[in-house]
Amino acid sequence: MRIAHFRCPDFHMQTALVRRLSLLLMLLIVAPVAAAAGNAKRPITAQDLWSFKRVGAPAISPDGKKVVVSVQEWSIEKNKSTASLWLVDTASGKLRRLTHGNSNDGSATWSHDGTRIAFVAVRGSDTTAGLYVIPVDGGEAERVLELPYGVSSPRWLPGDAALIVGTKVIPELAGTLDKASLAAMGKEAARRKGAKMTAYATEVQQFRWFDRNLTDNLANRLLRFDLASKTLTDLTPAQKRLFMHSGEVSFDLAPDGRQLALVIDSAPAPFVTVPNLDIYLVPTDGKGGMKNLTTDNPRIDAAPRFAPDGKSLLFTRQVLPAAPGSGELSRLWRYTFGDGTTTPMTAQVDLSIDGIAFSDEGGALWLQAEEQGHVPVFALEAAGAGLKKIVADGTNTGLDSASGRLVFLNENSNRAAELFTLDPGSSTPRQLTRFNEALFAQLDLGKVESHTFQGAAGDTVQLWLTYPPGYDPKKKYPLLQLLHGGPQTMVRDAFGYRWNPHVFASPGYIVGWVNRHGSTGFGEAFAMSMNGAWGDKPMEDILKANAYLFDKVPAIDRDNVAAAGASYGGYLATWMLGHTDAFKTLVxxxxxxxxxxxxxSDVTTALFSAEVMGGQPWANTEGMQRNNPIAYAKNFKTPMLITHGEKDYRVPYGQSLALYGILQNMGVPSRLVVFPDENHWILLPQNSIYWNYEVQSWLARYIGGKPMAKPEFAAAE
Structure with missing residues (x-):
């Protein structure tokens, strides 16, 4: 009997096959792991805040087919920014970079025929901001105008042969703005800049604004600039001071270009009364005088917008005899040119109007207003009826419209501002740009929730809650309460670059941000409810928010709670320093x-009225001192980190020096960090990163967490 035998393959072939199969199996196992590792997200850092591209307010072309935006980028190493203009196609979202270079290009405005864009920039050898014009279809930008104190706020006149621009002048040297007058101003400006004697003197109350002195006695002017002849026509030759102390130039051009509406503060020197912003009608041919359209209101009239037919003017108004920023709503009004009457349009609406854009025919308009922690876009009939929310989510700003199309910026807590549009006839927003999508894809941003709870006086109070990256509900996390400033402002569903809750959460904190009493966006009564008692209800809201969150989120470590605030938020931190021991530390x-x-302060008259503060040093001193945090120094014992910029004129940095001195003398653990070249805000990249390091390191001392490493920066060249 024959037995059949099976013959094995060659041993070496067999071994090679096994190796190949093993390798293939290993690749199948490792590849997904490697891909997952390559796609692993990380917590956001303070450095990341300076890597985002920051999209500016849009300007839509007359036909509605394109939008121009200024996109700002920052260099941490150079500690400065650049900004370029980008064109966006509204149908496809296709992008084209319009300008390049090491400059900050902004304030872009379209010519009426849509072929050119004018913008403001400091380029090359420019010593001040110049006016540039660039063809939309390609070509180099041309500087068409430079002035001793720069150019701002350009707008094309119909026909595109001339533009309206803003500037500043030395009134006694301005003359007719001819070549000799401009040369004399330029010479004097250079002399002032290089002067070794640096004293300044004043006899008026309002002599500073934010981080600069106003004692140079400059005046704003609006000019007509003719492109062909290069001639300038001064439209406001009688103006001897700034239009507003902020230096802002706010105006709108009539559809036919024959006149413009300009905002000017009519309050007289020495500016110890509250501002009286009025709207003046100004001819654009330089002939005839200005006419004040709002003499009936001694308070705030602002944000003028001509109706498309030119027959009326919309604007916002505040009427109460109280300081600006005390919580009164800005309501929408209409001035009718035919009979000279002013009519309220949103008197029954408990919203403060911040932005206006008309539909193409003017039969309806879009509005921007704060509401319940968001900033929606609303639609309103031109007659003032039928208010309807169109875009509800996030924070929507920078409204502009043409040919029935609305464009705007939209952001939320987990995404920086990008350009969106409402197509004609649509109520569904469509995203056009994604400048930061790749960076956000790398970041592990914690969940953000909106909560409401019963606060002071039994009122409903809203808060934003941000969880740390990699949140595990089975673990315990310290709670950090952020205290917003203003005081009458709102914590929005928005992505902040200075106080960013995700960066605060990154060491492993749960972060609350309460829209306490005094916050806007929750009705006028709620916003004004803190006046005369700045600390009472807001502190009660924060403490009740703690109790609510302890019950709602068991992962919170109630033994490790801190609070941090800026400006009014710093006031509230100091108020709590003297009134509660609920926090392990305060910032x-x-x-x-x-x-x-x-x-x-630079805005004493705007904020420190007896109605707001409860009293004044010369009248009802007891009422004022009742609301004064320093009056409760005997109770100070909670450790506090204090930070401040030396160029801060809004809250002079002597406030922090005195508080720090008191805490040191009392033996209360405290640390002072001063930034010599910063104002009320920490705005430079390296300073901002270091500020976050100081804050995280201080918090970690008292409530734990993993703070960022100390940043190191290369020495300046």
Missing amino acids: NHAGVSDFIGQYG
Whole structure:
């Protein structure tokens, strides 16, 4: 009997086959792991905040087919920014970079025929901001105008042969703005800049604004600039001071270009009364005088917008005899040119109007207004009826429209601002740009939730809650309460670059941000409810928010709770320093700690009225001192970090020096960090990163967490 035998393959072939199969199996196992590792997200850092491209307010072309935006980028190494203009196709979202270079290009405006864009920039050898014009279809930008104190706010006149621009002048040297007058101003401006004697003197109350002195006695002017002849026509030759102390130039051009509406503060020197912003009608041919359209209101009239037919003018108005920023709503009004009457349009609407854009025919308009922690886009009939929410989510700003199309910026807590549009006839927003999508794809941003709870006086109070990256509900996390400033502002569903809750959460904190009493967006009564008692209801809201969150989120470590605030938020931190021991530590950036010292602020008349503060040093001193945090120094014991910029004129940094001195003398653990070249805000990249390091390191001392490493920066070249 024959037995059949099976013959094995060659041993070496067999071994090679096994190796190949093993390798293939290993690749199948490892490849997904490697891909997952390559796609692994990481917590956001303070450095990341300076890597985002920051999209500016859009300007839509007359036919509605294109939008131009200024996109700002920052260099941490160079500690400065650049900004370029980008064109966006509204149908496809296709992008084209319009300008390049090491400059900051902004304030873009379209010519009426849609072929050119004018913008403002400091380029090359420019010593001040110049006016540039660039063809939309290609070509180099041309500087068409330079002035001793720069150019701002350009707008094309119909026909595109001339533009309206803003500037500043030395009134006694301005003359007719001929070549000799401009040369004389340029010479004097250079002399002032290089002067070794640096003293300044004043006899008026309002002599500073934010981080600069106003004692140079400059005046704003609006000019007509003819492109062909290069001639200038001064439209406001009688103006001897700034239009507003901020230096802002706010105007709108009539559809036929024959006149413009300009905002000017009519309050007389020495500016110890509240501002009286009025709207003036100004001819654009330089003939005839200005006419004040709002003499009936001694308070705030602002944000003028001509109706498309030119027969009326919309604007916002505040009428109460109270300081600006005390919580009164800005309501929408209409001025009718035919009979000269002013009519309220949103008197029954409990919203403060921040932005206006008309539909193409003017039969309807879009509005921007804060509401319940969001900033929706609303639609309103031109007659003032039928208010309807169109875009509800996130924060929507920078409204502009043409040919029935609306464009705007939209952002939320987990995404920086990008350009969106509402197509004609549509109520569904469509995203056009994604400048930061790749960076956000790398980041592990914690969940953000909106909560409401019962606060002071039984009122419903809203808060935003941000969880740390990699949140595990089975673990315990310290709670950090952020205290927003203003005081009458709102914590929005928005992505902040200065106080970013995700960066605060990155060491492993749960972060709350309460829209406490005094916040806007929740009705006028709620916003004004803190006046005369700045600390009472807001502190009660924060403490009740703690209790609510302890119950709602068991992962919160109730033994490790801190609070941090800036400006009014710093006031509230100092108020709590003297009234509660509920926090392991407090952080106070640029906060008001002493009402007496705050009389050195640039906006004393705008904020420190008896109605708001409860009293004044010369009248009802007891009422004022009741609300003064420093009056409760005997109770100070909670450790506090204090930070401030020396160029802060809004809350003079002496406030922080005095508070720090008191804490040191009392033996209360405290640390002072001063930034010599910063104002009320920490705005430079390296300073901002270092500020976050100081804050995280201080918090980690008292409530734990993993703070960022100390940043190192290369020495300046």
